Amino acid sequence: MTSRAAESSGEMFGRYEVLHPIGRGGMADVYLAELRGPAGFHKTVALKVLRDDTVNQHEMLAREARVASQLRHPNIVDIYELGMVEQKTFLAMEYVDGPTLSTLMKLDVSMPPSVILEVGLAIARALARAHDTSGRPPLFHCDVKPSNVLISYDGEVKLTDFGIAVVGGVDHQKPDVIVGTPPFMSPEQALGLLIDAKTDLFALGIILGLMLIRRYPMSAPVLQQLRHGPLQPCLLSESDSQACDATISGSAHLVGRCLQSTPSERFSSAEQLVKRLELLQEQVGYRPSLKDWLDKVYPRKSSQALSSARRLSDTVALQSKTDVTLLKTPLIGRGPLVAEISAMVKSGQRLVTLTGQRGVGKTALARQVGDALSDSGEISLLYVPLRGQAGTVSVLHAVAAELDVALPDEPELNTMIGTVGRYLNSKHTLLIFDGADDAGQGVIEVLQAWLPEAPQLQVLVTSRQALALPNQSNKTVPPLKQHDALELLRCALAIVEQDAEPPEALDDMAYWHVVSQVGGVPSSLLMAAGKLRRLGPSAWLDPTLD
Incomplete structure (x- = not known):
């Protein structure tokens, strides 16, 4: 099982069905998996799989299994099995759903x-x-x-x-x-x-x-x-x-x-x-x-939601000269902001707008909030990407497509607005309009019509600037603080091109140097990770390598 192959949900690894990656250490990758047995038996586990099965690494993993298996205690992670599949040594252990x-x-x-x-x-x-x-x-x-x-x-x-x-x-x-x-x-x-x-x-x-x-x-x-x-x-x-x-x-x-x-x-x-x-x-x-x-500072995310968040919320697609095409990174440094925005929605605020510069992470933040509220069963989530959509009709068709509602080819505009609005008001719904800048006046027009007539509808918008609408709660998404930016850079470097090693070792000073130049904008940090992976820390010292 390779790291990239195991990113696909459903791959079998011996007796275990791999769900998705959950961590990466110095010598092993960790996956969320399920042990399947007869009569519908299944058990969720964490699979620690060695990347390079050297004698030394095999002995370290075997030692961990031998030592920890002797320690049955509520405050020590349980060890279930040490084994080998496809020439890969693995350790199956208790899965702890939560942060470190x-x-x-x-x-x-x-x-x-x-x-x-x-x-x-x-x-x-x-x-x-x-x-x-x-x-x-x-x-x-x-x-x-x-x-x-x-x-x-x-x-x-x-x-x-x-x-x-x-x-x-x-x-x-x-x-x-x-x-x-x-x-x-x-x-x-x-x-x-x-x-x-x-x-x-x-x-x-x-x-x-x-x-x-x-x-x-x-x-x-x-x-x-x-x-x-x-x-x-x-x-x-x-x-x-x-x-x-x-x-x-x-x-x-x-x-x-x-x-x-x-x-x-x-x-x-x-x-x-x-x-x-x-x-x-x-x-x-x-x-x-x-x-x-x-519950207050780090909203719960179930295993299913975590999988969804990794596949959807925390995936940033980048096309750039760094050759980074896909990065999957956890939402770092945003816990309090997620909790604050979730509380705003829970309190009944009808329209919340997340503003901030391009690449600061508004989309990932909105998806994290939406997933958390949806998974709790409090509200139905409808995510509508609007980048590239211009005008009211385009906005309506984008929403209708996500609702799987067919609209006539040439209906009267108010009829279209009313039809989509009735679907939105059929149950308590959080509508996420992501990237409202391109849609402009179209977003304002539909929300002016829907919000007074659809009391079960709440809206979360991401935009570089606040909308020209009354009764709007605006929350500015700032760049990451320096220590969070450093953690994101480390995480991105561990994930991008996982089958390759950095061309030269990165010490703490190299990380700090990159963060001090790039700042705390997540998209810039992700592109920096790709550049570091290709060229090493010298890329930030020699301008001819740009």
């Missing part, structure tokens, strides 16, 4: 104290289970970070990716071998020393600090600090400590204890940290819950 903690941390909203503690406790409990020595050796994750924490829309928190985990007392840890992700490494990891449970607690301390103060809770990653001399005993600065306590009183002590340079000065176990977090939770309270908070 990393995604939630990038939202332009702060986590409530109750949510911070609910997430922190779940991770700590997962680590307590992994470190437990009852009946088996302890397991040390060694790569605890926000992107390895999956959060379901139902409020479940799951730790995943035990690919580099160390089995205490069994694995021979080679001295001077560094494993893990640099920003979340403990001092002993960074120095290539022996690893134990305290290593995972250090990483959890960083995650807790990130949630509490919304910035990295140390002056720099340990690897970087070590270049400048010995480490301070506690790596949580005084100012960051005060910021932690300003969010949750008493939290600074917990974070500071996790971020001790010397392992023996940290909590004695994850279980001890669990008990301390539970005390804080009793002090803070349990509301809002993680699930309730997610």
Whole structure:
């Protein structure tokens, strides 16, 4: 199964029906799939499939399967099967329908104290289970970070990716071998020393600090600090400590204890940290819950809706000198805006217009809002693209085509408007007019007729400028913020031309350089991804390569 072949829904991979791609890691692609069995049995799973089945990568995936399969716990992703199909090694695991903690941390909203503690406790409990020595050796994750924490829309928190985990007392840890992700490494990891449970607690301390103060809770990653001399005993600065306590009183002590340079000065176990977090939770309270908070800031999208969104909403077709013809990218940095626009529609506003410069992502945003409302069963969705349509008759025919309504060849204009309007008012409908600039006065004319006569109709319009209509709610779609633009660029590079490698390695400075030049307009970032894929970062330094 190739990445491109598997993008088509319905392909069989052994016993599994592949639905669509859901992720891409350093060595494997991840797909949403269904296990089919007799008597109508089916189970939704995540399939992790190695791209290049080298001996080393095969062993890492096998290790992940062996290690994680020993850990049955509500806060750890379940492993179902390790196997091989068509010379491709795969791991079938529990599918968690929702974002990663990393995604939630990038939202332009702060986590409530109750949510911070609910997430922190779940991770700590997962680590307590992994470190437990009852009946088996302890397991040390060694790569605890926000992107390895999956959060379901139902409020479940799951730790995943035990690919580099160390089995205490069994694995021979080679001295001077560094494993893990640099920003979340403990001092002993960074120095290539022996690893134990305290290593995972250090990483959890960083995650807790990130949630509490919304910035990295140390002056720099340990690897970087070590270049400048010995480490301070506690790596949580005084100012960051005060910021932690300003969010949750008493939290600074917990974070500071996790971020001790010397392992023996940290909590004695994850279980001890669990008990301390539970005390804080009793002090803070349990509301809002993680699930309730997610419902507000990150609207739920079912598996079916996710598939639809990837195929329709989040697909941007580009024809340019970069040879990028199709990019499929998730909607990044728009969670709060989706929630705000959805709330405007839910409140009963009849006409909402999304305005902004070309390529800023108005279409994808409108489709995301429409899909979310439609999938919740609250409203029927009708999406009508208007680019290239000019005049009232063209607008009417475009709507009629989407409704599958036949119009006479030469009817009287008001008759056409009335006929289409009655269909629209037959049920509660959200009509999305996408790209209303070309249609101009035609959109205004039909909406002037429909809105007073069709009380069940609500309209969401995308246009570079607001329409000349009364009672219109306008929402400007801004370019992405810099950190979101950086994430979109990384995501686009991982997706475009998936069977090719970049011509040269891209470091963080190269990404930032591109984003600083291109800005936060998604379409420009997608084209930049194609250019980077073809020419490498030098394309942004040498104007002769344009």
